Amino acid sequence: MFTGAHRVKVDDKGRLAIPAQFRKQLREGSFVSVSQDNVLAIYPPDLWGALADQLKSPLPGPDQRALARTLYSMSDQFEPDGQGRISLQPEQRRLTGIETPSTVVVIGMGSRVEIWPEARWDNYSADASGRFTEFADRVISGH
């Protein structure tokens, strides 16, 4: 399971070093693509497969195609270099607003790893943690 948050640098060539803790768990065949809320995510092979399956299974249609195009065009095989770094594609950076160079926050999200621009993460997590108590009350009390 992927947990924790790490602040890492994106160099001027758009590369970032995956925290060693995550790197050890990420198998070959993982994919880097978009996730919810315009952030990047590294999907392990099985989760990636589930996403891809959903996109071809039912009847193809305009919505299906639009989603497939987003997922595929923003994705790239997870292939760290000898130093454990991956390079983010220009389209991926454009969508998520990641500059070169800049600082991003790499967070564990259970089954996947997410990559956030630092400023956006700070705003988001401040807001999210503020609402955590109320949410946890509802979830936990129901169990």
Add this chain to the structure above:
Amino acid sequence: MFTGAHRVKVDDKGRLAIPAQFRKQLREGSFVSVSQDNVLAIYPPDLWGALADQLKSPLPGPDQRALARTLYSMSDQFEPDGQGRISLQPEQRRLTGIETPSTVVVIGMGSRVEIWPEARWDNYSADASGRFTEFADRVISGH
């Protein structure tokens, strides 16, 4: 699998350099033709064959013929020159609105490669990525 997006130039002779990443995967016998939403696509041999089969198998009729005529008339064998470039036919450019010279976006779509006029792709992908979150919510929550 074809993934990722690349912005490349179409020169004044209607030629474009296929990104090396895609070129390596595209076997001899691929075809360039139309795809949904008025874009061009490069179909690997097996996918092209499946399309052709689809067009003759069920019941022949006016719709069937119209589809076949469009698909075949807009198609051209995938034959890159010594520099890895293909030239787009005038009819193909007319249908898709690709000028000479101009910039196009070549995207991987899993089993095929698509070629978009830059402006149209920018509009389309902005809209599509906005709706990606709800889709990902559904899929990931089910796993």
Add this chain to the structure above:
DNA sequence: CACCCGATGCGCTCCGGTGAACACTCACTA
């Protein structure tokens, strides 16, 4: 206190993309 591992910056090399020049073919004209 010393060693090890992980993150980051830097420099070099190779390759891919782009522009331009060259050569060939076909059509039109004198």
Add this chain to the structure above:
DNA sequence: TAGTGAGTGTTCACCGGAGCGCATCGGGTG
């Protein structure tokens, strides 16, 4: 019929960028 022009297709050469590796620095651990 021969010559000239334009258009098309092919090849070459340059330049920018991306990939690769090394080296350093800092922090954590034994």
